[in-house]
Amino acid sequence: MTNDVLEINGVSLPLKRPGGGRTLRAWDAADEQLLEQTFARFSPESGPRVLIVDDQFGALTLGLAPFAPVSFADSYSLTLALATNTPAGESVVAPHSWLAPPEGPFDLVVMRIPRQVDYLTCLLRWVNSVLDSDGTLIAGGMIKHLPDSSAGVFADLVHTREVCPARRKARVIVAAPGDQTLRNWADLWKSYPLPPSNHNVSAMPAVFARDRLDSGTGLLLPLVRREINSLGPGARVLDLACGNGVLGIAVLAEKPDLSVTFSDVSSQAVVSARDNVAEAFPEAEVAFHHSDGIPEDAGRFELVLLNPPFHEGGVVGDHIALRLFRQVARHLAPGGRMLMVGNRHLGYHRSLKRFFSVVCQLDADPRFVVFDAGNQDAGRS
Numbered sequence: 001m002t003n004d005v006l007e008i009n010g011v012s013l014p015l016k017r018p019g020g021g022r023t024l025r026a027w028d029a030a031d032e033q034l035l036e037q038t039f040a041r042f043s044p045e046s047g048p049r050v051l052i053v054d055d056q057f058g059a060l061t062l063g064l065a066p067f068a069p070v071s072f073a074d075s076y077s078l079t080l081a082l083a084t085n086t087p088a089g090e091s092v093v094a095p096h097s098w099l100a101p102p103e104g105p106f107d108l109v110v111m112r113i114p115r116q117v118d119y120l121t122c123l124l125r126w127v128n129s130v131l132d133s134d135g136t137l138i139a140g141g142m143i144k145h146l147p148d149s150s151a152g153v154f155a156d157l158v159h160t161r162e163v164c165p166a167r168r169k170a171r172v173i174v175a176a177p178g179d180q181t182l183r184n185w186a187d188l189w190k191s192y193p194l195p196p197s198n199h200n201v202s203a204m205p206a207v208f209a210r211d212r213l214d215s216g217t218g219l220l221l222p223l224v225r226r227e228i229n230s231l232g233p234g235a236r237v238l239d240l241a242c243g244n245g246v247l248g249i250a251v252l253a254e255k256p257d258l259s260v261t262f263s264d265v266s267s268q269a270v271v272s273a274r275d276n277v278a279e280a281f282p283e284a285e286v287a288f289h290h291s292d293g294i295p296e297d298a299g300r301f302e303l304v305l306l307n308p309p310f311h312e313g314g315v316v317g318d319h320i321a322l323r324l325f326r327q328v329a330r331h332l333a334p335g336g337r338m339l340m341v342g343n344r345h346l347g348y349h350r351s352l353k354r355f356f357s358v359v360c361q362l363d364a365d366p367r368f369v370v371f372d373a374g375n376q377d378a379g380r381s
Helices: 029-041 060-063 078-087 115-132 150-157 215-228 245-252 267-280 319-332 348-354
Strands: 005-007 011-014 052-053 070-071 104-114 132-143 159-163 172-174 189-192 199-203 234-241 259-264 286-290 303-306 331-343 358-364 367-375
Touching: 005 029, 005 070, 005 189, 011 060, 029 060, 029 104, 029 115, 029 172, 052 115, 052 358, 060 078, 070 367, 078 331, 115 132, 115 150, 132 245, 189 245, 189 267, 199 245, 215 245, 215 303, 215 367, 234 245, 234 358, 245 259, 245 267, 259 267, 267 286, 303 319, 319 331, 331 348, 348 358, 348 367
Parallel strands: 052 070, 052 104, 104 132, 234 259, 234 303, 259 286, 303 331
Antiparallel strands: 005 011, 132 172, 159 172, 189 199, 331 367, 358 367
């Protein structure tokens, strides 16, 4: 197998990882074993209805194409990967997301095991509701990325039939559905009050810091509240990588006459932000995008707010932030600005200068730094 061609069931499948560079492969040993186990246990000719959950970059969706599967993923990255990797001449089928989940029943669910235990619990409970009572779950992941308590979660929520031998640091579990679903799970949503307004912000399990205000956002918030006072009614603000929407909600709490757009790669984040805004500011002028950054047709913004993620699966670094900086630079209105907070060790004071002519440090603590960046210094204090 070459570095960018996955060999599965006698088919060579070229795969690229969008935005990942030449050194990051679009599949791993867990994908390979999930594909092998599926073809060993099921035949496309028997016509099972197959659901793929949280495929990463298309290896499962395209590798299992003979089954005509339905694909369902939280991350918009899969949409981009399928657009990149679907063979020429074949239709690109957009995956479902939490904004519009697919309906069961399915005979087979092939699932990547997520890193977060709450999200794993969420997925297994949801799978129990869409998997046929006689159906099969084949779930797998890289062992180093499995939640510490994953074995207990599987034991509580599904009926494990087989734990396949670990190979190349990957593990696959075969199970039958259990009885517990999302309907009777009290922890589907977790929340906290946002000071000083005390608007309650809630979030689903895949959302970062869903039960607390994270320290980086806490450092950024007072500066956001101060800086938006210079914006006139109807000015456009973007909460980029919005998570539960806490930054955009803080903007609306201070100046409800602004137009706020929320965007996140996670569909559970978009659902969470949308519900939070509807609860606190039902009359606000808002928009929501499930997107890997800023959609090209989103227009320009007077202010962009950003607390960029620094990990994607098992890859840690500033590659996501750099992609977002490039997009922000294209979508700032004349005189527009970006306020962002980032981990100190990632050295954003250097990388920001690749995209913005003016970069100012506004605040810092031992872990985080807040920057103001733009391409004009007009209107800066």
